[in-house]
Amino acid sequence: MPSEKQSNSRVNQILRSALDASLIPFLAIVTAVVLGGIIILSVGGNPLLAYSGMLEGSLGSKKALSETAVWASPYIFAGLAVALAFKGGLFNIGAEGQLAVGAVFSALIGYALPGWLGFEIPAFIHVTLAILIGMITGGIWAGIVGALKAYTGGHEVINTIMMNYIALNTTSFLLNGVMKDHSPTNASARTPLIAEGARLPVMFEGLRIHWGFVLALLVAFLIWWILNKTTLGFEIRTVGLNPDAAKYAGINVKRTIIITMMLSGMLAGLAGAIEVTGLNYRHELGFSIGYGYDAIAIALLGKSHPLGIVLASLLFAIMRNGATRMQFLTQLPVDLISMLQALILLFVAADAIVRYIYRIKAKGERVVLTRGWGG
């Protein structure tokens, strides 16, 4: 007999599930922070000073806040990319490569298009074009993997990793070759600066925070809306949860896999395009190292929910941005931040540990990451 005490209203149900979903990540963070504190103590540091330094460095001033937002933007886009794929039952490890592809093409449009056309493009159109092309190329890059999965059964984990190698090495080749900034002062592998018209405007004079951050928040909402309120989202989620039932229900599973992968790649490509048009104004080798991989961590910590992704991205941004100040105050190595991130993830991934520490009973559903090889 199901208990009658269960709530009947939709709102209660949603609140309850939100609370359930955020409990483990929250406790994982708490546990990691405590454990991190113990480690700081053991190497002779002062954990309170370290943590307050981290918060001060990331939230303590206008400039600190602005930098945190700058860090958070690519995290949000790339985190959404991985999360969307998770929802569709796909494990996109290729955000790093898709991001690089998006950044390269966005930069190319940004610096080379006026020359090809022979005239200056109006600013609004130029920046939109640069971002769109970055997004679309990232989508195509991931879509190839989706098509391989749908038509040959090739596993997306393997194929996204391989596509990463191709993307990153090709990028390196291009940035050292045809796309290299040939101005005499430049020695590094990077493109020329993009045209003024291809740059996202800054939000406040003197701060680096750009409109890409606002766009990231809007896109997070858009993804939530698509997943939960549209028929496309219903199809993506159904294929993710139960592909057999999806087929039975008349959903074109192959098509949905390809669409999911393309959307995921578009989000990753967007992360790259925004870094180019909003922050660096060029693509430089090595700027993104790790965004695409941190994105997997963020998607896990955020439980693949867009709001969770935004919060997890902010947390990662706070840790990354606050690290310098922490180091300055305590002389602790920045590597400690990486360790803290790893600890948080460890506790989120191995949630049994957290459940054991806090005596929480497991409840039905688990996050389905992949369904095994060739699944």
Added chain:
Amino acid sequence: MSKNKIVLEVKGLTKQFPGVLANDNINFDLHKAEIHALLGENGAGKSTLMNLIYGLHNADKGEILVNGKTAAIESPKDSIALGIGMVHQHFMLIPVFTVAENVMLGDETVKNGSLDRTAVAARINEISKQYSLDVDPNAIVGSLPVGIQQRVEIVKTLYRNAEIVILDEPTAVLTPQEADDLFRIMRDLTARGVSIIFITHKLKEVLAVADRITVMRAGRVVDTVVPAKTDSAQLANMMVGRQVILTVPKKDRKANGEILKVENVSVRDQRDLETVHNVSFSVFGGEVFGIAGVQGNGQTELSEALTGLRTPTGGKVTIAGKDLTGKSPRIITESGLAHIPEDRQRHGLVLNYSVVDNMALCDYYHAPFSQRGVLQPDALDKNARKLIKEYDVRTPSPFVSAGNLSGGNQQKVIIARELSRDVKLVIANQPTRGLDVGSIEYIHTEIIKMRDRGVAVLLISAELDEIMALSDRIAVMYRGQIVAIVETKKTTREQLGLWMAGVHAERK
């Protein structure tokens, strides 16, 4: 026989799960060398009681006595030591291991640091001979038929010197013939002093094989009776707690036009073996056409080919005059098919979805559930609430995920979704598998309702009783072919059984 000594006694056993009192003050005893059937619907508390006895759960209150002595059973280790063995519904065997390796698993006999397969094999041969189990210790388990695999499980318990054997729904996976073999083995076991607890929800089996019958309902023992003094109807009433119609009454068939036409259809399975060869038949509006057959004779692949889940390799499928061979499930559904799939959890439902979403699983994409690609929550809610009421789905709320419902209610969600559409053809594959008497009665009534409304119904079932009770005409499938098509009135259970077993002598 009932004057025998009591080998197992349970006194006042109580087990509370969150929200459910699974076992409420249970008293139960088992005599030496008897078959004591434990009968009850799904969720009546049978499995909980057995798990308490076997040590998989620990009781909140009450005690268990083995051979008159209070037994502290905290884990299966303790119960095995006390001579209790259990054969689970889902076998606990490793398919790539041999019988001997499976039997010694967890209790390995070692000689000079390696497994002593010869000694174990000898012991298995001995047990096998003693109880006429006919199990080859060197066979690979995965290559054995299900009936033999079950015997391996029985050997496993006897190898550990079990004197009390618990069989949990042992016939659920067996053909009628295999079930008869099992009953013979059960009698052989009791003749040699083994006591058996036989868990089931099938009334006929209980009456055929049990010495005593204990009926459970909603966590309590209703009564313990002997087969001679009871019958199916009384047992069903005890199980469900109300009058149950075991055979749904139906009017004479009024068949009209041909709805489903299957011509020379062949299908290959995922291993690329042709499991359906050249099958032809027609189903008319207003009739139930039953396909009988032992499981694994091509029924699954045939129904997948008819519903679009699998592409036939040859032949033609026509529904209501439209050629739908190899078309997608959506096109076939839109042509008027309601499909109650064989595996309700794999195909029929998304268990993580709410009842609301599951109720619209096949219709989410068109009006009123969706407009210009955007879902309409109000229409979805309204639809779900209406169907929950109409089809009597027992759920605390429409927003509960389908995975939290009982098997019967999960099937009701599928039935409601499929039969509420405007359909011309219903394909129901094993629609009552694993369900309790009350749900079976309900689903049979709904199927007959569709038939009386003029819909064509194709019923595929391995339960011969179900086929005989519902069908107007019956086809028997054997090794991928239809070996006979007869009118239900003009055949017998025995005749169908022979066809199912591949005896073609009287093929018409």
